Amino acid sequence: MVPAPISGRQPPYYGYGRVPPPGAPPPPPSVPPAAAAAGPAKVALLVPLSGGNAELGHAILDAAQLALFEASGDRLVLVPRDTGGNAAGAASAARAVIADGARLILGPLLAAEVEAVKPIAQEAHINVIAFSTVTGLAGGNVYLMGFLPRQEVVREVGYARQRGLQRFAALAPNSPYGHLMADALREAASTSGGTVAKVEFFDPRTGEASPAIQRLLPGGAADPAAAPSAASPPAASAHLAFDALLLPEGGAALKQIAGQVKAAAGSEKPVQLLGSGLWDTPEIGIDPALVGGWFASSPPEARQDFERRFSATYGHNPPRLASLGYDSAALAAVLSRGQGGEQFSQQAILNPSGFTGVDGLFRFTPNGLVQRGLAVLEVEPQGTTVVSPAPQTFQDLGY
Numbered sequence: 430m431v432p433a434p435i436s437g438r439q440p441p442y443y444g445y446g447r448v449p450p451p452g453a454p455p456p457p458p459s460v461p462p463a464a465a466a467a468g469p470a471k472v473a474l475l476v477p478l479s480g481g482n483a484e485l486g487h488a489i490l491d492a493a494q495l496a497l498f499e500a501s502g503d504r505l506v507l508v509p510r511d512t513g514g515n516a517a518g519a520a521s522a523a524r525a526v527i528a529d530g531a532r533l534i535l536g537p538l539l540a541a542e543v544e545a546v547k548p549i550a551q552e553a554h555i556n557v558i559a560f561s562t563v564t565g566l567a568g569g570n571v572y573l574m575g576f577l578p579r580q581e582v583v584r585e586v587g588y589a590r591q592r593g594l595q596r597f598a599a600l601a602p603n604s605p606y607g608h609l610m611a612d613a614l615r616e617a618a619s620t621s622g623g624t625v626a627k628v629e630f631f632d633p634r635t636g637e638a639s640p641a642i643q644r645l646l647p648g649g650a651a652d653p654a655a656a657p658s659a660a661s662p663p664a665a666s667a668h669l670a671f672d673a674l675l676l677p678e679g680g681a682a683l684k685q686i687a688g689q690v691k692a693a694a695g696s697e698k699p700v701q702l703l704g705s706g707l708w709d710t711p712e713i714g715i716d717p718a719l720v721g722g723w724f725a726s727s728p729p730e731a732r733q734d735f736e737r738r739f740s741a742t743y744g745h746n747p748p749r750l751a752s753l754g755y756d757s758a759a760l761a762a763v764l765s766r767g768q769g770g771e772q773f774s775q776q777a778i779l780n781p782s783g784f785t786g787v788d789g790l791f792r793f794t795p796n797g798l799v800q801r802g803l804a805v806l807e808v809e810p811q812g813t814t815v816v817s818p819a820p821q822t823f824q825d826l827g828y
Contacts, residue, residue: 469506470772472761473526474754475536475546480514482538488747489560489754492735493535495742496758504765507758512537516545523549533764533773535757536560547571556773558760560753567797572778574757574791574799576706576727578606582613582675583620584725584803585703588817589673590621594701597625598671600645600686602633602678610677610705626671636682638689645674646693674700676722679707687718704808709749714810725803727752727788728819735787756786782823789819802826 474493476486490509497507508531510522519542523534527549534550537543540563550557551570559566562575586597597618601607611628618625629645631638646669678686687702694700704724714720732752739747739755763784764777771777783792783800790802802825805817820826 469504470533470765471506471508471526471529471531472758472765472773473523473529473531473534473536474507474509474758475512475519475522475526475534475542476509476538476754477514477518478509478511482514485748485750486511486514486538488751489536489538491743492739492747492751492754493758495739496755497762499738500759500762505762512542514539514542516541519543520545520549522546527553527555531555533558533761535754535761540566543571556775556778558757558778560750560757564798569797570775572793572797572799574753576788576801577798578610578677578705579613579616580801580803581705581725582610582703583617584805585675585723586614586617586621586623588723588725588805589701589703590623591817594672595623596671597623597673597675597703598627598629598645599625599675599677600629600631600638600641600690601675603630604633607633607677610675614675631686633682636685638682638686642686642689642693646690669694669700672701673703675703675705677705677707679705679710683707684716684718687716687722691718708808711812714808714812717810719808720810722808723805723816724808726806727801728804729806729813729815731787731789752786752788756784756788756791759786760784790821790823792823800826 474490476489477483478486478490493507497505508526508529510526512519512522519537523546526534532555534546534555534557536559537546538560540561543557543559543561543563543566546557547566547570555570557571558574559571560575561573562577564573564577567573589597597614599611599614601611607630614628615625627645629641631641674690676683676686676690690700690702699721702719702722704722706724706726708722708724709726735752735755736747739751761773764773767777778793779795780792783790788801789804792800794800800823802820802823804815804819806813807816
C-alpha cells in the first residue's frame with residue numbers, strides 16, 4: 430500500500446498566494462528561473478468560492494491547503510479557481526488553469542460543473558479528480574472521489590447479513606437519490622442472499638411520510654405523541670414482513686419519520702434501521718428512535734483527528750465534505766513524487782493498492798469510480814460507535 434499521504438511536516442510551496450496556516454514557517458525563498466522551470470508541479474483546485482456553495486468551497490480549499498502544509502514539501506503548487514457554482518464558471522476556470530500549466534485538476538464539486546470541465550480537460554490530456562457522486566460522469570479522464578451511496582448500502586447490507594438479517598425494506602424520498610438507494614438495496618440484498626420485502630417512497634418536498642409508512646407497516650403511521658384510539662388495533666399485533674429498514678434521509682425529516690416508524694412498528698419486534706451518509710452528523714444520537722441504527726461511513730478516528738487539526742488551524746469546525754479537499758490534495762502530493770510525465774497519469778491514479786487518507790482506504794477503478802473501505806457505525810445516545818471496522822487493505826475488502 431502507498432504510505433498514508435499525511436505523514437511528515439514540510440514547509441509548503443505557497444505559489445498560489447494564500448496565507449499560510451497560523452504558525453506555519455515562512456515560504457521557501459524564490460528560486461531562479463532555471464530551477465523554476467523544473468520546479469513544483471501545478472495542480473488546480475476548482476471549487477465554488479462565490480455563490481450558494483461558497484462556504485463549502487472555501488472549506489474544501491482550506492482543507493487542501495492544510496494537506497499541502499502537512500504532506501507535500503515543495504513538489505506541488507496549488508492553483509485554486511472559483512467556479513461560481515455553475516457550469517459556465519467551471520468551464521472558464523478549467524481553461525484558465527490549463528493555460529496556467531496545471532497538470533491535474535481537483536474538483537469541481539457539482540455534476541453540471543464536472544460535465545462542463547470534462548471535455549476541456551480531455552482535450553488538454555489532463556486528468557480530473559472530481560467531488561461529484563453522479564456516476565454517469567465517471568470514466569475517460571474523470572475520476573469521482575465523492576462518497577458513493579451505493580457502496581454505503583452494500584456495506585450495510587453485508588453487515589446485516591452477517592448478523593443474521595435476511596429480509597429488507599426501504600422507505601425513501603421520491604427523488605433520484607431515493608430511487609438510487611432503493612435500487613442499490615435490491616441489488617445488494619439479492620447478491621448477498623437476502624430479499625427485499627417492500628419499498629415505499631414519500632414526497633421529499635413536504636417530508637410527509639405517513640401514507641408510505643401506512644403501506645409499509647401494518648401498524649400504520651401513528652403520531653408518536655398521540656394516544657391510541659379504540660378503533661385502531663395496537664401496532665404490536667401486526668406482523669412485520671422485514672427485519673431491516675433502509676431510511677436514507679437526514680435532518681429534521683429523518684427524526685420525524687424515524688419516530689413514526691417506531692410508533693407504527695410497535696413492540697412486537699424491533700425494526701433494525703439502516704441509514705446513509707445523511708446520518709453522518711454529530712447530533713445523530715439525539716433522537717431515541719435512531720439509537721441502535723446502523724450506517725456505513727469512513728472510519729471515524731482519522732477523520733476526527735483531521736477535524737481537530739482543521740479547527741485548531743482555522744478556528745471553526747469543517748463541514749463533512751471538507752475532507753474531500755484534504756484527501757484529494759494529499760493524493761496529488763503522493764502522485765507528485767512520481768517520475769516525469771507519469772506523475773499524474775492514469776496508471777498512477779489507478780494504483781491497485783490504493784491510498785490512505787483521512788476518510789480511510791480508497792482507490793479508483795478503471796471506470797473512474799472511487800472504491801472505499803467503509804466501517805459500519807451504530808448510533809448511540811452520545812454519538813456513534815464502530816461495530817464493524819473498515820478494512821485495512823483491499824485484500825480484506827469483503828464487499
